[in-house]
Amino acid sequence: MTVDERGDDGSYDAVATKGSERGTALMDYSDDELTVIVQRPDKSFLVCVxxxxxxxxxxxxxNATSHKNSNxxxxxxxxxxxxx
Structure with a gap:
């Protein structure tokens, strides 16, 4: 995963790659927790907290989870x- 500079809201945009698959990612953290969300080309996403x-x-x-959509x-x- 390649991470860009920190945004005004405190989160980081990123690009995640696995083999030839490329997804967009968001990384956010607080004092106690780090969350990484990777949206895959098929619009499903992976979350690591x-x-x-x-x-x-x-x-x-x-803990990692896989989600078909935001619902x-x-x-x-x-x-x-x-x-x-």
Whole structure:
């Protein structure tokens, strides 16, 4: 994932790639939580939510979900990992 500069609202726009698939991403954080949302070309999206309890060195572990659209409550994908 390639992250742009921080916006006025405190969030970051990004581009996520996996093989030849490219999606748009949004990364937002508070003092306790980091949320990464990746919208895929088919308009479904993946969400990774991690908090301080998942912090280990430069790696942050959280919970991943897959959503068909913004109304879908999501399907658990298990653990997601965010690293520097």
């Amino acid at each position: 991690a908090n301080r309890s998942g912090l280990s060195g430069a790696t942050l572990r959280g 879908d409550k999501g399907t658990s994908l298990g653990t997601c990992t965010i690293s520097r």
